[in-house]
Amino acid sequence: MSQLLFTWLLSSCLTAATPAPLTVDAFFEVSWLREAQISPDGRYVAITVAKHNEKANKTPKAIYIYDIKSKKTKGLTAGASASMATWGPDAKELYYIATPDGASDSQLLAISPEGGNPRVLTNSCAALSAPLVAPDASSVAMVAELYPTCQDMACNCAKLAEKAASKSSGQVYDDLLFRFWNSWRDERRSHLVLFDMKNQQLRDLTPGSYDVPPLDLGGVQDIAFSPDGQYIAYVSNHDETVALSTNNDIFIASIKDGKVFSFPQGKGSDHSPKFSPNGEKIAYLSMERAGFEADLPRLMVYSFKTKMVTKLAASLDRPIREYVWAPDGEGLYFIAYHHGKKPLYYFSLKSGETTVIADELTYSHLSIAKDGTIAMIGEALNQPPELVVLSAGNHKEIARSEFNKAWREKVILKAPEELWFKGAKNENVQLYYLPPATAKEGQKVPLVLLIHGGPQGVFGDDFHPRWNAQMYAAKGYGVAMINFHGSIGYGQKFTDAISRHWGDIPYNDIMKGLDFILEKHSELDKDKVCASGGSYGGYMVNWLAGHTSRFACLISHAGVYNLTAKYGSTEELWFPEWEFGGNPYDNPALYKKWSPHNFAKKFKTPTLVIHGVNDFRVPLEQGLGMYTALKRRGVPARLLIFTDEDHFVQKPQNIRLWWDTIHDWLNRYLN
Numbered sequence: 194m195s196q197l198l199f200t201w202l203l204s205s206c207l208t209a210a211t212p213a214p215l216t217v218d219a220f221f222e223v224s225w226l227r228e229a230q231i232s233p234d235g236r237y238v239a240i241t242v243a244k245h246n247e248k249a250n251k252t253p254k255a256i257y258i259y260d261i262k263s264k265k266t267k268g269l270t271a272g273a274s275a276s277m278a279t280w281g282p283d284a285k286e287l288y289y290i291a292t293p294d295g296a297s298d299s300q301l302l303a304i305s306p307e308g309g310n311p312r313v314l315t316n317s318c319a320a321l322s323a324p325l326v327a328p329d330a331s332s333v334a335m336v337a338e339l340y341p342t343c344q345d346m347a348c349n350c351a352k353l354a355e356k357a358a359s360k361s362s363g364q365v366y367d368d369l370l371f372r373f374w375n376s377w378r379d380e381r382r383s384h385l386v387l388f389d390m391k392n393q394q395l396r397d398l399t400p401g402s403y404d405v406p407p408l409d410l411g412g413v414q415d416i417a418f419s420p421d422g423q424y425i426a427y428v429s430n431h432d433e434t435v436a437l438s439t440n441n442d443i444f445i446a447s448i449k450d451g452k453v454f455s456f457p458q459g460k461g462s463d464h465s466p467k468f469s470p471n472g473e474k475i476a477y478l479s480m481e482r483a484g485f486e487a488d489l490p491r492l493m494v495y496s497f498k499t500k501m502v503t504k505l506a507a508s509l510d511r512p513i514r515e516y517v518w519a520p521d522g523e524g525l526y527f528i529a530y531h532h533g534k535k536p537l538y539y540f541s542l543k544s545g546e547t548t549v550i551a552d553e554l555t556y557s558h559l560s561i562a563k564d565g566t567i568a569m570i571g572e573a574l575n576q577p578p579e580l581v582v583l584s585a586g587n588h589k590e591i592a593r594s595e596f597n598k599a600w601r602e603k604v605i606l607k608a609p610e611e612l613w614f615k616g617a618k619n620e621n622v623q624l625y626y627l628p629p630a631t632a633k634e635g636q637k638v639p640l641v642l643l644i645h646g647g648p649q650g651v652f653g654d655d656f657h658p659r660w661n662a663q664m665y666a667a668k669g670y671g672v673a674m675i676n677f678h679g680s681i682g683y684g685q686k687f688t689d690a691i692s693r694h695w696g697d698i699p700y701n702d703i704m705k706g707l708d709f710i711l712e713k714h715s716e717l718d719k720d721k722v723c724a725s726g727g728s729y730g731g732y733m734v735n736w737l738a739g740h741t742s743r744f745a746c747l748i749s750h751a752g753v754y755n756l757t758a759k760y761g762s763t764e765e766l767w768f769p770e771w772e773f774g775g776n777p778y779d780n781p782a783l784y785k786k787w788s789p790h791n792f793a794k795k796f797k798t799p800t801l802v803i804h805g806v807n808d809f810r811v812p813l814e815q816g817l818g819m820y821t822a823l824k825r826r827g828v829p830a831r832l833l834i835f836t837d838e839d840h841f842v843q844k845p846q847n848i849r850l851w852w853d854t855i856h857d858w859l860n861r862y863l864n
Contacts, residue, residue, distance in 0.1 A: 212605045214630040214667035217852050219604050221245040224596040225658060226570050226578040228558055232284040235562030236261060237306050239278040239287050240580055247845040256289055258306050261582055261592050269304060281326050288324050288333060301333060301388060315388060317395060318350035323413040328422040333388045338381040341402040346395050369436035373408055373764050375807040375839035385427050398446055405429045407441045409765055410486055414465045419472050423448055426466035426475060436766045439486055443477055456495050461488055470522040473497055478513060484767045487649030489685040506540045506547045510684045517561045528556050530682030532623060533653045550588050555655040572656045575606040605630040607666050614709040617678055617701035624706050625652060627662045627672040637718035639863035641670045646728030648679045648691050668856055671717050673710045677702035692772050696736050696787040721863045727751050728811060735819055738800060739792025746862035748855060750803040751811045751840050754819040756788040762812045793822040799829035801858040805838035
């Protein structure tokens with residue numbers, strides 16, 4: 194081989210291995226770890242992994258098994274999209290939800306962690322979800338949409354068949370919350386059902402015209418068996434008008450006879466029950482203030498013996514996301530928001546002290562084995578999600594999955610810079626800055642300012658599946674993410690500051706943060722800055738349009754434009770009534786004061802408006818109103834509508850169009 198040919202081949206290999214800026218094609222190759230459940234014996238972790246399939250225009254999910262000792266991973270399910278894996282008590286079988294061949298709805302299946310063919314356990318006419326195996330493996334609790342007037346599954350099946358055969362599309366309503374997120378409700382309610390493993394029958398445990406778990410602010414964490422398997426705790430809202438209420442409460446039902454009892458709880462949201470290992474106590478998360486979905490979740494414990502409720506980790510002014518009991522019952526592990534991350538903590542019942550266990554990454558999906566081994570998913574702004582396993586006792590990391598290891602080696606992922614500045618009220622405000630993936634020395638860098646939703650949300654140190662900062666940095670932009678007043682993880686007072694102040698306090702944070710980052714990084718071009726946000730972030734973009742000419746362009750996704758109109762068309766009414774001090778008929782002042790549509794005459798900045806037709810949280814008309822106002826004012830504007838999406842963009846081909854349209858808009862005004 195000649196020296197010239199050898200040099201060429203070597204150069205080609207090095208070039209092929211050189212990381213490149215992130216593209217949409219590469220983004221579709223990411224493995225999104227969604228759930229992690231460690232087996233009771235601490236040997237395996239079952240992981241649900243989602244991956245975009247652009248050709249099929251779907252994002253199927255599959256269950257993988259991670260062997261903690263060998264650190265090997267293998268796929269467990271094939272074919273139908275599978276998720277919600279939960280272990281049997283002896284760890285010999287894994288139960289999960291999928292739609293088997295020939296079935297019309299999702300069913301319960303079981304499979305050995307060693308692999309093989311799964312067993313289809315149910316043949317329900319109603320779709321099943323959220324499985325939880327009883328401690329004695331005699332039954333599996335799940336959630337199903339059932340008719341409150343029915344006393345058995347046969348009645349439900351008959352009604353479903355009747356509905357399917359009907360040609361009428363009409364639906365009569367007599368109450369509020371008649372639609373939710375992206376679908377219109379019918380007479381059915383989410384009920385807790387019990388599948389008896391012996392007689393292979395489903396039984397409705399929560400008959401009545403209410404949802405278990407609650408339609409909003411509820412989820413799979415709201416169901417728990419007692420250690421002896423004789424009782425099951427669940428969460429439901431029994432207020433007359435749930436559209437105006439966050440009063441979720443914990444109920445405990447006897448498996449044997451269905452009798453239900455409860456214990457004293459507040460008017461806010463009480464949820465996420467978990468029995469102590471000896472069954473003498475039940476822990477839960479509690480929000481004190483009624484009607485406020487972003488109140489501080491406090492960790493509480495109720496003793497069945499003393500009938501007393503105790504508040505745990507009372508000095509921790511951070512919202513707890515999820516938790517588990519330590520196997521010995523002497524403490525609890527929990528994940529809470531803190532300054533853009535979600536560290537793992539331990540609270541000792543004996544000492545009353547809270548200790549940080551792990552804070553390298555942003556963690557989620559916490560689970561624990563009987564020996565104390567901990568499994569969770571960890572990620573960061575420059576780290577796609579991976580499974581992280583901590584040892585029992587000293588909590589050292591003993592294993593980490595490599596689903597995205599090879600992928601990370603192919604792309605440029607910039608590390609974020611954490612900064613603080615003096616914002617509104619002269620208080621400290623955090624900002625994450627991500628430099629461009631590539632930049633020419635001496636050349637000015639355009640800036641994209643990302644604004645998070647919520648508004649009680651946060652731009653955290655995580656690898657976001659939609660508002661992914663690396664996707665902006667890949668195009669040569671600097672990226673700033675300001676966690677303005679209202680963000681979570683900075684103390685409840687900081688979070689509360691945005692309520693009834695949508696347009697002033699966070700606006701001041703954003704403008705001061707913009708000045709700060711432009712001064713901090715002199716390479717940034719102050720004349721080429723674009724603001725982009727979704728939901729409340731879209732609202733703030735619309736607000737910026739009427740209050741400043743600092744930006745070269747704007748991008749508003751699912752943004753609120755007319756607050757009064759939104760009140761009458763959104764689903765959960767407790768939210769606007771808390772945020773603006775009542776309804777717009779009795780208390781119109783703040784709706785008028787903070788509504789972007791009242792400042793449409795000042796619109797000048799080129800704006801891209803994006804909205805989903807099936808968005809019932811911020812209805813379509815909000816985006817249409819913003820776009821129409823811009824066009825009538827003669828402002829350059831573009832409208833991107835997804836007829837098959839809701840508050841989010843989830844179909845792969847729509848995701849590509851979303852990114853292509855955004856990048857085209859940014860390129861037009863920033864390059």
